[in-house]
Amino acid sequence: MLALVIAFLILPLAALISYQPVRELLHGFGTRVATDAILVSLKCNGIAFALMVGLGTPFAYVLARARFRGRSVVLTLVELPLVMPPAVAGLALLVAFGRFGLLGGAERALGIDLAFTQAAVILAILFVASPFYLRGAIAAFSAVDLTLVDVAATLGAGPLRRMLSVAVPVAAGGLGAAAAVAFARGLGEFGATILFAGSFQGTTQTLPLAVYSLFDANLDQAIAIGVLLIIVSAAILLTAKLLARSWNSSPTSRFPGGRSSFASG
Amino acid sequence: MELVADITLPRRSFELRVRLTLETGTVALVGPSGAGKTSLLRALAGLERGSRGRITLGDELWMDTEGRTDLPPEHRRVGYLPQDYALFPHLSVAGNVRFAARRDRPDLLERLRIAHLASERPQELSGGERQRVALARALAREPRLLLLDEPFAALDAITRDHVRSELANLLPTLGLPTLLVTHAFEDASALAGRIGVLDRGQVVQLGSAAELLESPATQLVAQLTGANTLAGIAEPAPGGSLVRLDGGGALRTSEHASGKVDVAIDPWAVTFTEPNASELTDTVVSASPERGSLVVRLTRMTAKLPLGVNGGLPLVAGAAVGLRVAPEDVRVFAAQAHTGDA
Numbered sequence: 001m002l003a004l005v006i007a008f009l010i011l012p013l014a015a016l017i018s019y020q021p022v023r024e025l026l027h028g029f030g031t032r033v034a035t036d037a038i039l040v041s042l043k044c045n046g047i048a049f050a051l052m053v054g055l056g057t058p059f060a061y062v063l064a065r066a067r068f069r070g071r072s073v074v075l076t077l078v079e080l081p082l083v084m085p086p087a088v089a090g091l092a093l094l095v096a097f098g099r100f101g102l103l104g105g106a107e108r109a110l111g112i113d114l115a116f117t118q119a120a121v122i123l124a125i126l127f128v129a130s131p132f133y134l135r136g137a138i139a140a141f142s143a144v145d146l147t148l149v150d151v152a153a154t155l156g157a158g159p160l161r162r163m164l165s166v167a168v169p170v171a172a173g174g175l176g177a178a179a180a181v182a183f184a185r186g187l188g189e190f191g192a193t194i195l196f197a198g199s200f201q202g203t204t205q206t207l208p209l210a211v212y213s214l215f216d217a218n219l220d221q222a223i224a225i226g227v228l229l230i231i232v233s234a235a236i237l238l239t240a241k242l243l244a245r246s247w248n249s250s251p252t253s254r255f256p257g258g259r260s261s262f263a264s265g
Numbered sequence: 266m267e268l269v270a271d272i273t274l275p276r277r278s279f280e281l282r283v284r285l286t287l288e289t290g291t292v293a294l295v296g297p298s299g300a301g302k303t304s305l306l307r308a309l310a311g312l313e314r315g316s317r318g319r320i321t322l323g324d325e326l327w328m329d330t331e332g333r334t335d336l337p338p339e340h341r342r343v344g345y346l347p348q349d350y351a352l353f354p355h356l357s358v359a360g361n362v363r364f365a366a367r368r369d370r371p372d373l374l375e376r377l378r379i380a381h382l383a384s385e386r387p388q389e390l391s392g393g394e395r396q397r398v399a400l401a402r403a404l405a406r407e408p409r410l411l412l413l414d415e416p417f418a419a420l421d422a423i424t425r426d427h428v429r430s431e432l433a434n435l436l437p438t439l440g441l442p443t444l445l446v447t448h449a450f451e452d453a454s455a456l457a458g459r460i461g462v463l464d465r466g467q468v469v470q471l472g473s474a475a476e477l478l479e480s481p482a483t484q485l486v487a488q489l490t491g492a493n494t495l496a497g498i499a500e501p502a503p504g505g506s507l508v509r510l511d512g513g514g515a516l517r518t519s520e521h522a523s524g525k526v527d528v529a530i531d532p533w534a535v536t537f538t539e540p541n542a543s544e545l546t547d548t549v550v551s552a553s554p555e556r557g558s559l560v561v562r563l564t565r566m567t568a569k570l571p572l573g574v575n576g577g578l579p580l581v582a583g584a585a586v587g588l589r590v591a592p593e594d595v596r597v598f599a600a601q602a603h604t605g606d607a
Binding site: 145147150151152153154155157165166169170172 | 312
């Protein structure tokens with residue numbers, strides 16, 4: 001039974017990787033479509049990732065500590081994109097930020113047009129991937145012993161230093177694991193991007209979109225890009241696992257509150 | 266430098282109100298768990314929301330609810346040691362101290378004998394070492410007030426004795442007003458010149474350890490200082506009163522009392538006799554030598570005898586014995602509805 005399950009999981013991967021000789025595969029990595037898609041993916045995911053971590057970390061920190069009315073509503077809102085079908089997310093973004101959408105008038109007045117631009121790719125990735133980071137980051141910050149942050153305050157650290165020098169490093173394993181999962185999700189983003197940003201080679205065509213557009217024209221190349229995505233995703237998954245492991249065995253979670261001290265002075 | 270605080274803190278079932286003046290030297294507040302000891306320290310440090318009142322240190326105003334002043338903790342210059350020390354797990358010993366000083370303080374590491382541990386992580390340290398690191402870190406802040414929350418709670422019994430005498434030597438050299446809270450009277454008496462007893466949100470007695478031992482003001486003070494307490498009903502009798510104890514038996518006291526009372530008896534005031542020669546009998550649960558005394562645990566109280574003195578009675582588990590307490594050693598308090606477990 002177990003062998004069957006493993007075979008089922010491995011077989012498609014093996015088929016994809018062994019579909020063509022390694023030389024063909026490497027050649028597929030180097031085609032214009034592929035390199036364009038790699039660049040678009042790297043740039044858009046890089047920017048989205050920076051925004052997600054830069055803005056999401058303080059947001060998660062505040063949300064993990066603050067107790068206010070409607071907190072559970074905010075937490076649910078944060079997680080909503082997790083269960084929303086990506087195509088629906090793309091539609092939602094289009095009718096919110098598209099030319100004829102909710103904010104379309106305001107955007108025209110400011111001379112911006114978001115839909116079908118690289119900015120739209122970044123927004124789509126942010127919308128779909130950042131909930132994975134926020135959820136993990138809130139959990140990681142919630143697990144930080146509050147006494148540590150309080151003591152930091154008595155030692156002269158203001159709110160920003162308490163977050164950056166105590167809470168973030170103590171929660172680093174959990175934050176890293178959440179960021180890795182979110183990055184992988186963003187890298188594979190397809191549905192929201194194709195609806196909101198379209199698939200234009202060199203501007204909005206990310207790696208998953210390139211796979212789709214090459215599917216009819218050149219299956220060999222599509223598969224080459226697919227293999228590339230698998231390699232990168234596997235590397236990210238491994239990173240996330242390692243980070244999560246280091247987090248689970250970190251001193252704060254092993255000795256809650258550090259109370260298990262023992263031995264002589 | 267003098268700390269003057271008048272703090273009111275809402276608790277679940279009562280309000281904590283503490284007025285205290287601290288000068289250089291150590292004051293301990295002793296109370297049962299739940300008395301609000303930790304909350305009081307946190308309020309002084311500026312960490313407890315919902316506290317009201319006024320706190321001044323020297324000419325600095327830290328809190329004045331009426332004047333809407335409430336200095337955040339990072340501006341109060343307080344050295345706060347929580348129960349578990351809360352060392353930063355991601356920083357080395359030197360890093361923990363550097364966090365507070367914003368520079369290296371090898372002199373402090375040296376002084377607290379942790380220089381050899383400078384590069385260790387807190388999780389590698391023993392309980393006593395952790396406490397020294399926490400102290401070094403607090404002192405690196407150059408505090409003007411030191412707050413210690415159950416400084417020995419995280420230590421095993423052997424380490425506890427050792428660390429306690431260490432701290433007793435160190436504290437007077439700091440020249441800081443120091444407030445220590447603990448549930449253990451012996452910790453307070455080892456470290457503090459003055460001891461306050463906290464019960465249901467109030468300081469019910471403040472004095473030296475000797476004063477508290479000699480004349481406890483309430484049943485809880487007696488209990489905390491190690492006395493046995495029993496409930497009963499008092500009636501006038503020649504030379505004082507007779508207390509008929511709940512659960513049978515009676516004790517004579519030289520104090521005048523009537524109605525529902527609690528009596529307190531120090532463990533060393535109890536002597537043993539034949540069961541039929543006393544108005545109060547009990548059964549031995551265990552008898553064991555501890556620190557130079559024979560500690561006899563009975564079902565209703567604990568007695569301490571000098572080693573080798575047992576009145577010729579077999580003090581073995583299950584033995585029935587008569588108990589004798591001199592009437593002047595039986596102290597009487599008006600009965601309290603609760604037993605201090607609030």
